Amino acid sequence: MLERILNWLFPDRCAGCRRLTGDLFCAACRARLRPFPPFPPPPGLDAAWVAFRYEGSLITAIHQLKYGRRRRVAHALGDLLAATAGPLMADALIAVPLHPERLRERGFNQAAELAARLQRPGNPPLIDGLARVRATNRQARLAAEARAANVAGAFVWVRPTPPPPRLILIDDVLTTGATLAAAAAALRAAGAQSVTALALARSVIAKSGVQ
Numbered sequence: 001m002l003e004r005i006l007n008w009l010f011p012d013r014c015a016g017c018r019r020l021t022g023d024l025f026c027a028a029c030r031a032r033l034r035p036f037p038p039f040p041p042p043p044g045l046d047a048a049w050v051a052f053r054y055e056g057s058l059i060t061a062i063h064q065l066k067y068g069r070r071r072r073v074a075h076a077l078g079d080l081l082a083a084t085a086g087p088l089m090a091d092a093l094i095a096v097p098l099h100p101e102r103l104r105e106r107g108f109n110q111a112a113e114l115a116a117r118l119q120r121p122g123n124p125p126l127i128d129g130l131a132r133v134r135a136t137n138r139q140a141r142l143a144a145e146a147r148a149a150n151v152a153g154a155f156v157w158v159r160p161t162p163p164p165p166r167l168i169l170i171d172d173v174l175t176t177g178a179t180l181a182a183a184a185a186a187l188r189a190a191g192a193q194s195v196t197a198l199a200l201a202r203s204v205i206a207k208s209g210v211q
């Protein structure tokens with residue numbers, strides 16, 4: 001109720017188009033989203049699925065979330081991801097962790113915020129236990145080969161018991177899949193049998209030839 005009154009007094013600005021629509025990601029921006037077509041999984045992942053193309057108002061919204069630190073934008077985007085992905089088949093969901101330094105800087109992990117919205121009846125539970133132990137350069141500035149080298153060995157499973165066998169790793173943006181593959185390698189080393197990647201959006205690096 002309080003939220004409704006506050007939103008009436010101070011309507012939310014859409015994170016995609018910046019208009020005062022009262023929505024964190026408005027209907028017009030949602031209507032312009034284009035699904036990302038199926039693609040073969042990047043090396044190191046058993047399967048990969050991406051909801052939308054990383055373009056237009058979705059880029060603006062993801063930037064608002066991550067760099068503008070508008071945490072609530074993850075609620076709208078996470079609900080979109082959940083609705084588009086449908087029921088998820090696995091033993092557990094794991095959000096790609098941030099390095100503690102980056103987490104302190106941003107105040108929250110956007111992948112975990114998205115993954116929290118996938119906590120719905122019928123979906124597997126969201127678990128933690130994967131840690132990012134090495135600070136890495138920002139992937140956005142790197143080419144494909146440099147991305148893989150940058151994140152190799154960056155993750156580790158920190159629980160004494162192994163992770164459940166079938167896992168879905170959640171991230172906001174998948175580019176070459178290098179970060180997700182490095183996270184998957186750490187989970188396999190700890191005993192996981194299959195690791196699928198699920199991301200909100202995929203960007204395209206023209207030079208690498210990776211779609």
Ligand SMILES: [Zn+2]
Pocket residue numbers: 014015016017018019021025026027028029030057
């Ligand atoms: Zn909008």
